[in-house]
Amino acid sequence: MTFLQILWFVVIGILFAGFIFFEGFDFGIGMATRFFAVDDQERQQVLRSVAPHWDGNEVWLITAGGAMFASFPLWYASLFSGYYILLFLILIALIFRGVSFEFGVHAQTKFERSTWLWANFIGCLFAPFLLGMMLTSMIQGVPMDAQGNVWAGFGVVVNWLSVVGGLAVTYLCFIHGLNYLSLKTKNDLHARAMNMADKLYWLVYPVLVLFALLAIFQTDFFARHVISSSVILIVIVLLTVWGHISARFGHSGHAFLASGLSLILIMAFIFNGIFPRVMIATQSKNDLLIHNASASPLTLDIMTGVLLVLLPIVLIYFAWSYWIQRRTKVDLANGSETY
């Protein structure tokens, strides 16, 4: 393994983490349209809180996919062809969600508006669940031949760990979304969002405990990286507690940070655990390793140069786009929004 190979493994991890952090609260907001908002007016207002950002947030996924293709083409090929139907369903969920924002604005009748709200909700519910499933199915080891072809049957994709993993990601996204909403709302909506996040945490604990137990038995993460895996898991638990306390005492900022960080750490848990592999085969001789799955040194050199130049610029205007919207808040009492 060269330094650049490891660097790009980390970069892909960061890009996926960035995706789940930013798109995570979009998904949560989408879920909140049904589980939190009481009528379509509220649903529209809840959605309004992510309207300026969801598109930019989704680019994290596009970038992660492109970077994976560029730096680890064999990983990209094996993972996405192996999880064909699952990834297809994720794409469908993302498509429905994506068009719902714009189509919702153009909707003419109440029925149409209702339809696009439902499309958004369903997309936001299934996309994180299926993504969580894909990632947690992958880490258990998949039937892969020496050419890297993955023959993942139903049982490989759908099993206890993958379902619990999907649930964990979905729950955390939902809480993350509520925390974001509490940052973006005032008065009544704000208080309700905090309150709901607070209550939801009680549901998250059992799921996370179950996830941890299954991860111990179903993966080799603890056999291979016992210290780092344990540390990450403990930090996830601590973050959850911190998030819970913050939500209870109404510190939306802290709560948002906590839920976002726990999503990021789930990614860290996965990427730390699979290292130095990228795809774990049921027969370990077929494992796809960072060492042999990467693109050539020249491609990695060029990509590194591009990343060093572009990423700071992207991060600056990306952050700025949030900064200029920071005071836009949804407030039920005073019409749609205030500053």
Add this chain to the structure above:
Amino acid sequence: MSYVLMNVISLSRFQFAMTTLFHFLYVPLSMGLGLIVAIMETAYVHTKKPVYLKMTKFWSKIFLLSFAVGVVTGIIQEFQFGMNWSNYSRFMGDIFGAPLAIEALLAFFLESTMLGVWMFTWDKFKPGLHALFMWLTWIGSVLSALWILAANSFMQHPTGFMINRVTGHVRLVNFWSVLANPQLWREFPHVVFASFTTGAMVVAGMAAFGLLWKQNHDFHIKSLRIALLVGLISSGLAVATGDMQTQFIIKDQPMKFAATEAVYKDTGSPAPWRVIALIDTKKKAVNPSIDVPYMLSLLSYHKLTGSVTGMNSVSRELHAKYDKKFGQNMDYYVPVKTLFWSFRVMAGGGMLVFLISLLGLFFSRAKKDLLSKSKWMLWVLGIMTFVPFVVNSCGWIITEMGRYPWVVYGLQTIADAVSPTSTVGALLFTNIVYFLLFSFIGAFMFYYARKTLIDGPDKEEDEDSAYAQPVDPLDKEVFNS
């Protein structure tokens, strides 16, 4: 459908064609509309006339619709290389992934973030700065096209690589030569100018319908003239760059060129040009055809002499060159009929757009208002709304089908590129769902664009109406209205 058609390769090809063509209905549209909206907003900044602000806001509705559909269908593009063409991804990853990643980082982030800023900051920035965000969005979309086409150009004309002897995969040797690919610098301007034309014709055509319906006259005439000016310039440049590309392809992919002209046997010099022809692909013969003498020499070489190599000769040359690597059973004949007719529709459509733009500009001169008096001209312009989409699709069909039987020209065949794990069942399922989904989304996109036009530019509404409409889901009216 026969068994032959229902195998993994053909279903994967169908899926690629379907997803790409559908995606490419909206990409050129948003590139072109982005330009026109940016021009309109800039006009507002300079003149301070409210009509330009109204134009910016109105046409941006269509732009935002096309952008949204373009984005969601673009995600499919990125992942289907891994999903359906995993062997291609393994073979080409060293070169193909980099432009894709750079596209996301350099272009797509810019485009998406700036558009989000643009949409929601009307009251936060000075008009000049606000217009800049639309220009940045548009620059992002053009850069996006550049990187995607860099990837595509390698597939058409591989440069800057070597083949890794151990893995048999492509390996990057010279990134600059991938970027300096001669194919790219003919394909990119051609696609970009065609895209500007697309946006222009949609605005012009819709404005013509608006005039037919006696909507706000000043608004639509002004929109129409801006659009037609953009359309005239960019369609002219699209035709010119298309010619440049043809010059390159005659030498680089002679089979593709010969097929677009249905030339089986080498022509004499000077070569006549077939306007239309009945093609018999089994006998490899053309009978009958309407010919224009000298014309093919003129089109191909810009002079009155010169012969064109026919497909039969090209096929022999390709066999001589590639038989050692790909075996003697390869069929190097591309789908001739499809290419021949697509080329005619594309080239003819492109020139038609140019002529109509010129005519439209003449009719819409400020002094006489000839346009409002000649309904037929408004109808002609209205129909032009749809022409660029057909033209664009034909362009891609020629580019991609003309590469047959290769995915990467001379390096990897389509059959070697598919995912070995793909099954007919899964592909059939995804094809059907994609088809239904695209029809559904396409229909709504059309419906909302049409509805926006019918409502017209003068419809009063507050900024975020959709986000503030109270709706009671338990109310029976919800389902009746």
